[in-house]
Amino acid sequence: MPASPSTARAINDRVALRLLQQEGPLTAGQLKQLTGLSRPxxxxxxxxxxxxxxxxVVGESGEQRRGPNARLYGIVADRAHxxxxxxxxxxxxxxxxDLLGRELARASVPxxxxxxxxxxxxxxxxxxxxxxKEAGAERLHTVGVGAPGLIDPVTGELRDSSGxxxxxxxxxAALQERLxxxxxxxxxxxxxxxxEQRDGAARDRDTFVLLWLGHGTGAAVVLDGRLRRGASGGTGEIGFLPVPGTSTLPSATDCEGGFHSLAGSAAIVELAAGHGTVATAVSPGEPEAAALVRQAVATLSSSSPSPSPSASSGADRFLSALADRLAIGAASxxxxxxxxxxxxxxxxxxxxxxxxxTRVGERLxxxxxxPVEVRASALGGGxxxxxxxxxxxxxAQDDLFAPRSR
Structure with missing residues (x-):
């Protein structure tokens, strides 16, 4: 059954808006070419x-042509914050x-x-x-929140999580009440x-696993371009994965004895100390484990000042031992x-x-x-x-660009 004229117009509008969001400002002629729609x-x-x-209208095309240049149309960026x-x-x-993703303000609080x-x-x-307020946003349209723990796939709410x-x-709830x-x-x-899939290390992949290594551990699964959450929202709780090399087994309320005990920040710090590696400089907000790994990599880098043989050997052994641990979780x-x-x-x-x-890939x-390729994060904690x-x-775009009858 063919779409009604009003539905067809709404769909065409949405297609045009998506193109402007992806490509940036376009002329009417470029929209015609990209959409295949008629000039009228x-x-x-x-x-x-x-x-x-x-x-x-955000400018002109600058094309060399008779008469005035074609107008460039762009999305109104401050339509939503x-x-x-x-x-x-x-x-x-x-x-x-703003609606185009341009950063207007950034802040943090411990x-x-x-x-x-x-x-x-x-x-x-x-x-x-x-x-x-600093960004000049009178009101926010949408707020995205990233938090540790399980998200209920039915309600979309953060579930009670031990620890x-x-x-x-x-x-x-407070954000919903106040904003x-x-x-x-x-x-x-x-x-x-x-x-990482949109802007980072997995841009060319529609199937991959992200192994999160920060203060804690976790994993995210993307299959055929879709993020998989599981029946209870717990896909990727790899910290609870039972693994060899620990003294106990994890429980339903404590991941001690699981993969977290091998690859969590505290475990990596302890591993580094066992190989004589101590962090000399930790950036604000950076896990000490990340500073230790960064320092070990720099020690082995040919561009760094010549380290002592013992420091180089310690860094090499530390990274090798860490790669052994990470490969255990990744292999599962x-x-x-x-x-x-x-x-x-x-x-x-x-x-x-x-x-x-590379070391983790060799072990896998x-x-x-x-066959599996192991890549380093391009975005890190950010x-x-x-x-x-x-x-x-x-x-926000789904809401603002949603097809509506006119």
Whole structure:
């Protein structure tokens, strides 16, 4: 059954808006070429979208032609303002952007372990409000939140998780109460995977696994271009994976004895100390484990000052031992999912770079008959904020660009 004229117009409008979002400003002629629509149809949709306040003239094409240059149309970037939050156990970071994803403000606040639930929530919400004010956003359209823990696939809410502070769950409700905005919460590792696929190490992959290596551990699974969450939202809880090399087994409430005990930040720090490696400089907000890995890689780099033989040997042994541990967890995922690509994400994955990725890849090649490429994160810990912003922007565009009858 053919679409009604009003439905066809709405669909054409959405296609044109998506093109302007992906390609940037375009002329009516370029829209005609890219959409395959007739010139009168393109003229009509440009008029409608301009009247609706969704697009505007942003310049001229600059083409060498007789008469005036063609007008360039672009999306009205301040039609909606967005915010992205990265919620960690030790604090919150926020970015505010326009509809095109251009960053307008960025801020963060540390939250101490002994901070009460109420004060912690207030600090986080106030941070978002101040960032929005700094960005000149009178109101936020959509807020994307990345947090550790399980997200209920039915309700979309953050579930109770052992070991995580109560203010994490209270924060989402507080944002919904205080801000006139849609609030979307997603697991931090899932958001990191979305960001690595869009802008990072997995841009050419529609199937891959992101192994998150930061303060904690986690994994995100993308199969055939789709993020997989599982029946209860727990796909990728690799920290609970029973592995050899630990003294106990994980339980339903504690991942001690699981993969987390081998690859969590505290475990990596202990491993480094056992090989005589101590962090000499840790950047603000950087896990100590990431600083140790970065330092070890630099020690082995030919571009660094000549290290002592003992330091070089210690760094080599530390990275090799870490690669052994990471390969154990990665091999289990590869054997079940056959993703073809594993991205070592988070701050530790980015710090290890190609040096660590190559070592893990060599071990996987010996442990598994399945071909798999191991890549280092291109975005590191910043992938969570980037993924939250991409999710917020996608949701806002779905709302603003949704086909509507006219």
């Amino acid at each position: 149809t393109v003229a009509d949709l440009v008029e409608r979208l301009t009247a609706a306040g969704l697009i505007e 967005l915010a992205a939050l990265d919620v960690r156990t030790e604090g919150v970071s926020v970015v505010v952007s 939250i101490a372990d002994d901070t009460g639930t109420g004060p912690a929530v207030e600090q986080a919400v106030t941070l978002v409000e101040r960032a929005a 995580l502070p109560e203010w994490h769950r209270r924060l989402v 006139p905005a849609r609030v979307i919460v997603e697991n931090e590792t899932n958001l990191a995977a979305l960001a 995922v590869v054997a079940v999912l056959d993703p073809g690509c594993v991205v070592l994400g988070g701050e530790v994955g980015q710090a290890g770079g190609e040096v660590l990725a 090649a010996r442990m598994s008959p399945l 992938a969570v904020l980037r993924g939250a912003l991409l999710t917020a922007r996608e949701s």
